[in-house]
Amino acid sequence: MQYCRFCDDYTGVRFIFLKGGIAYFKCSNCGLIFTTSGTEHPLVNYDRAYYLRDTRRYFPEPGTPSYERMRRGWMKRIRRLKAHARGRRLLDVGCGTGMFISIALEEGFDAWGFEVQSAAEIAAQNSSIKGRIYTGESLECLKGETFNVLTMWGVLEHLDSPALILGGVGKLLNKGGIFALSTPNISSMNRWLFGTKWRFFIPSEHVIHFNKENLKKGLEQAGFRIVKINTVFSQPALREGLYSLNTVMRHIFMILAIPLLWLFRRPLEWIGLGDTLEIIAVLR
Ligand SMILES: [Zn+2]
Numbered sequence: 001m002q003y004c005r006f007c008d009d010y011t012g013v014r015f016i017f018l019k020g021g022i023a024y025f026k027c028s029n030c031g032l033i034f035t036t037s038g039t040e041h042p043l044v045n046y047d048r049a050y051y052l053r054d055t056r057r058y059f060p061e062p063g064t065p066s067y068e069r070m071r072r073g074w075m076k077r078i079r080r081l082k083a084h085a086r087g088r089r090l091l092d093v094g095c096g097t098g099m100f101i102s103i104a105l106e107e108g109f110d111a112w113g114f115e116v117q118s119a120a121e122i123a124a125q126n127s128s129i130k131g132r133i134y135t136g137e138s139l140e141c142l143k144g145e146t147f148n149v150l151t152m153w154g155v156l157e158h159l160d161s162p163a164l165i166l167g168g169v170g171k172l173l174n175k176g177g178i179f180a181l182s183t184p185n186i187s188s189m190n191r192w193l194f195g196t197k198w199r200f201f202i203p204s205e206h207v208i209h210f211n212k213e214n215l216k217k218g219l220e221q222a223g224f225r226i227v228k229i230n231t232v233f234s235q236p237a238l239r240e241g242l243y244s245l246n247t248v249m250r251h252i253f254m255i256l257a258i259p260l261l262w263l264f265r266r267p268l269e270w271i272g273l274g275d276t277l278e279i280i281a282v283l284r
Pocket of ligand 1: 004005006007008009027028029030031032
């Protein structure tokens with residue numbers, strides 16, 4: 001019997017598909033999609049090699065076009081945080097090699113990071129954020145510390161006890177503190193188009209998948225009020241999805257779909273069909 005990792009219900013949990021040998025389940029009570037592998041028995045070892053591999057993809061070298069593209073994305077998020085935050089003390093949970101922290105520092109935030117040991121070592125090599133990374137197995141090690149802003153970019157989907165995490169975040173925030181997060185959106189257009197082949201169904205790493213409604217509800221139950229919610233379309237998700245189709249379908253799709261989608265990307269994001277959910281919530 002499978003219990004939902006979010007609402008603990010088991011009556012509505014059903015098997016939906018298998019990917020990479022991992023079973024995916026859906027809870028009809030809360031809408032969560034989850035796998036049977038969790039952080040207790042992680043399939044991926046979040047070690048030094050994992051972060052070094054990710055460094056190339058998510059933390060490119062300064063000065064390169066991908067760095068500049070990524071920087072623009074971070075700046076957009078920082079501008080939103082500035083609009084809502086009442087103070088500048090910020091904690092980035094799951095900070096990886098710390099690119100977001102260095103940009104937040106430049107933008108006037110008193111920014112700190114939290115990471116598991118292996119990644120914290122890599123972040124420590126970044127001189128602009130030296131001494132600003134907390135490390136430990138859980139957020140418990142930050143007990144007693146408080147922040148005005150807590151960010152979790154692409155972290156929640158890696159953890160198997162979301163309700164516990166969302167509850168723990170509140171304890172680290174001052175009253176009126178901001179919680180900002182991003183996570184894949186199972187109600188996205190690319191997920192509907194490509195099904196199990198969707199880029200963000202990564203069986204070894206992503207163990208839980210939210211939609212707008214259940215994440216919103218979870219945050220409200222954890223004492224937050226949602227102030228902004230939007231979705232972001234992923235071009236790589238569309239490209240990867242197309243490559244998973246057969247040749248004929250792929251060509252038809254490429255000729256018709258790409259220009260059309262590019263034109264309608266913003267409206268798609270606006271109606272909530274982007275690949276990533278971005279939420280800003282305030283602690284009540
Ligand atoms: Zn559920």
